[in-house]
Amino acid sequence: MEADISLNINKVSYSLKLEPRVTLLDALREKLGLMGTKKVCDRGECGACTVLVNNRRINSCMTLAIMHSGAEITTIEGLATDGELHPMQTAFISHDAFQCGYCTSGQIVSAVGMILEERPKSEAEIKERMSGNLCRCGAYPHIVAAICDVLEGMENAAI
Ligand code: FES
Ligand code: FES
Numbered sequence: 001m002e003a004d005i006s007l008n009i010n011k012v013s014y015s016l017k018l019e020p021r022v023t024l025l026d027a028l029r030e031k032l033g034l035m036g037t038k039k040v041c042d043r044g045e046c047g048a049c050t051v052l053v054n055n056r057r058i059n060s061c062m063t064l065a066i067m068h069s070g071a072e073i074t075t076i077e078g079l080a081t082d083g084e085l086h087p088m089q090t091a092f093i094s095h096d097a098f099q100c101g102y103c104t105s106g107q108i109v110s111a112v113g114m115i116l117e118e119r120p121k122s123e124a125e126i127k128e129r130m131s132g133n134l135c136r137c138g139a140y141p142h143i144v145a146a147i148c149d150v151l152e153g154m155e156n157a158a159i
Contacts, residue, residue: 010078027065047133057113076105091146099137
């Protein structure tokens with residue numbers, strides 16, 4: 001049986017009818033056409049489906065949409081403002097931090113979430129706190145360089 005669910009995604013409110021078993025990832029991709037959030041493992045192992053819920057990172061394949069009614073959800077589509085890419089998106093491009101691109105939106109959202117949660121103080125900390133986001137192409141050095149670049153561009157950079 002379907003339930004009425006209200007989701008706030010990228011500052012837009014959506015009213016949906018969804019079966020309670022539908023994951024947040026499937027709601028984003030299948031119901032709302034927000035295809036930037038990727039489905040790769042669909043079992044919580046790779047981080048490709050990372051979105052922010054109230055500015056905290058979450059694997060959207062491992063949670064039900066119905067659990068997030070009223071929360072502020074941010075996907076990769078919500079990072080750019082007024083047609084301007086988010087600094088993390090720009091840094092990923094300039095550092096060539098992706099190859100096939102399957103992990104990339106999850107990596108970018110996760111990197112933004114990591115900084116919102118608490119600013120990392122070293123490259124080692126970045127690697128540790130980004131370890132839930134796997135990249136089968138091995139773009140890790142470029143990803144870390146992109147994140148360091150963003151941190152250096154922020155006021156009072158501590159890295
Ligand atoms: S698709 Fe969700 S963690 Fe891999
Ligand atoms: S760029 Fe291919 S999986 Fe990361």
